[in-house]
Amino acid sequence: xxxxxxxxxxxxxxxxxxxxxxxxxxxxxxxxxxxxxxxxxxxxxxxxxxxxxxxxxxxxxxxxxxxxxxxxxxxxxxxxxxxxxxxxxxxxxxxxxxxxxxxxxxxxxxxxxxxxxxxxxxxxxxxxxxxxxxxxxxxxxxxxxxxxxxxxxxxxxxxxxxxxxxxxxxxxxxxxxxxxxxxxxxxxxxxxxxxxxxxxxxxxxxxxxxxxxxxxxxxxxxxxxxxxxxxxxxxxxxxxxxxxxxxxxxxxxxxxxxxxxxxxxxxxxxxxxxxxxxxxxxxxxxxxxxxxxxxxxxxxxxxxxxxxxxxxxxxxxxxxxxxxxxxxxxxxxxxxxxxxxxxxxxxxxxxxxxxxxxxx
Numbered sequence: 001x002x003x004x005x006x007x008x009x010x011x012x013x014x015x016x017x018x019x020x021x022x023x024x025x026x027x028x029x030x031x032x033x034x035x036x037x038x039x040x041x042x043x044x045x046x047x048x049x050x051x052x053x054x055x056x057x058x059x060x061x062x063x064x065x066x067x068x069x070x071x072x073x074x075x076x077x078x079x080x081x082x083x084x085x086x087x088x089x090x091x092x093x094x095x096x097x098x099x100x101x102x103x104x105x106x107x108x109x110x111x112x113x114x115x116x117x118x119x120x121x122x123x124x125x126x127x128x129x130x131x132x133x134x135x136x137x138x139x140x141x142x143x144x145x146x147x148x149x150x151x152x153x154x155x156x157x158x159x160x161x162x163x164x165x166x167x168x169x170x171x172x173x174x175x176x177x178x179x180x181x182x183x184x185x186x187x188x189x190x191x192x193x194x195x196x197x198x199x200x201x202x203x204x205x206x207x208x209x210x211x212x213x214x215x216x217x218x219x220x221x222x223x224x225x226x227x228x229x230x231x232x233x234x235x236x237x238x239x240x241x242x243x244x245x246x247x248x249x250x251x252x253x254x255x256x257x258x259x260x261x262x263x264x265x266x267x268x269x270x271x272x273x274x275x276x277x278x279x280x281x282x283x284x285x286x287x288x289x290x291x292x293x294x295x296x297x298x299x300x301x302x303x304x305x306x307x308x309x310x311x312x313x314x315x316x317x318x319x320x321x322x323x324x325x326x327x328x329x330x331x332x333x334x335x336x337x338x339x340x341x342x343x344x345x346x347x348x349x350x351x352x353x354x355x356x357x358x359x360x
Contacts, residue, residue, distance in 0.1 A: 024340075024345050027343065027347070028324070030133075031129075032132070033056035033132050034056070034057045034100070034132075035055070035057055035060075035100070036057030036058075036097055036098070037054050039053070039071075040053060040176075043172070051120065053138050054130070055136045056103045056135075057103055058102070059101070061097055063094050063095040065094055065095075066289070069121050078148075082293050086293050089317070089319070090293075091289060091301075092289035092290075096128045102136075104185060106186055108190035109135070109137075109138065109187065109191045110130055110136065110194055111139075111170045111217065112137050112194050112199070113198075115196045115224075116198035117296075118196075123288060123289060125323070130326065130329060133334055142202075145165075147290070167202055170203075170206050171206070171210075174215060175215075190337045191218060192217050192220065192221070193217040194222070200223055200224060200227055204240070205235050218336065219242050219337070222266075225255060227240075243272055245275040247325065250281065252283060254299060264276060279321065282300065282316050283304065283315050284300060285299055285300035286300035286316055286325075287321055300321065331347040332347065
């Protein structure tokens with residue numbers, strides 16, 4: 001069984017030492033900020049999107065059943081039925097944070113792109129975790145490429161045209177966030193982009209296209225997919241000169257060993273400082289709050305056979321997978337966004353049963 005392995009580049013992301021002092025924060029624990037949530041409308045490319053926001057709040061806001069985030073009554077009923085039929089302990093059923101009032105900023109902004117045929121709250125647990133550590137997270141529904149589109153048999157394909165549409169969605173979210181129209185104060189010089197699966201490629205494309213531009217992301221985190229991918233051309237890893245993190249899911253049957261190997265190749269080819277994290281016993285949906293919701297989202301819930309050798313095994317507990325994802329992302333982003341110069345030190349020190357630190 002592979003450990004959760006972290007390969008740390010020789011030049012890890014740096015941060016301003018002026019905020020240092022004291023022991024490193026434990027990024028597997030919630031941060032010091034209460035978390036609030038809000039849903040905002042947005043127009044992009046002639047489509048009406050919903051954007052979910054998680055932010056440091058003025059006061060704690062009690063969560064609610066996750067289907068309450070689905071506005072359309074028919075879609076909400078469908079989601080409730082899927083949750084009722086899903087295995088206990090796999091998909092998230094209750095949002096941890098409720099509607100709240102943002103605390104005064106400006107805060108770093110993390111643009112979060114969901115997977116193919118998923119939803120803006122696909123990585124809700126990680127988003128709440130990041131907000132508790134002092135970041136605003138903004139995740140749009142990529143309309144046409146959502147869970148509801150897939151269930152209706154009308155989903156957009158995995159294509160460069162869909163990729164361009166998704167990138168434009170993130171740009172629209174960023175622009176309206178910087179204008180203040182989302183109701184949160186964000187720092188234009190501290191913007192990150194992250195994504196899972198197709199969202200990782202979306203994040204990589206935005207990072208490549210806007211690196212060095214005013215209001216462009218200054219680092220990117222990619223979960224469960226290679227961003228430089230021959231099936232979805234558009235990103236050249238060698239052009240990524242800003243800090244990056246690749247989170248590899250060791251038992252990812254969705255992209256297979258070839259996809260995981262390509263993620264390692266991406267990591268080796270990027271021009272900027274980079275981290276590579278491999279999560280043991282994790283399936284493609286282990287980082288997601290949708291794991292186990294449908295048959296397609298099952299890898300990461302229950303048992304399966306290993307990619308190497310075919311032996312039966314049990315996936316990492318879904319709640320643990322989401323927590324590890326949130327903790328790794330929080331530490332990487334906190335260091336790269338100048339929130340905590342010791343965050344990388346904390347991450348590098350997590351050798352043990354769950355984390356093994358290797359040099360590339």
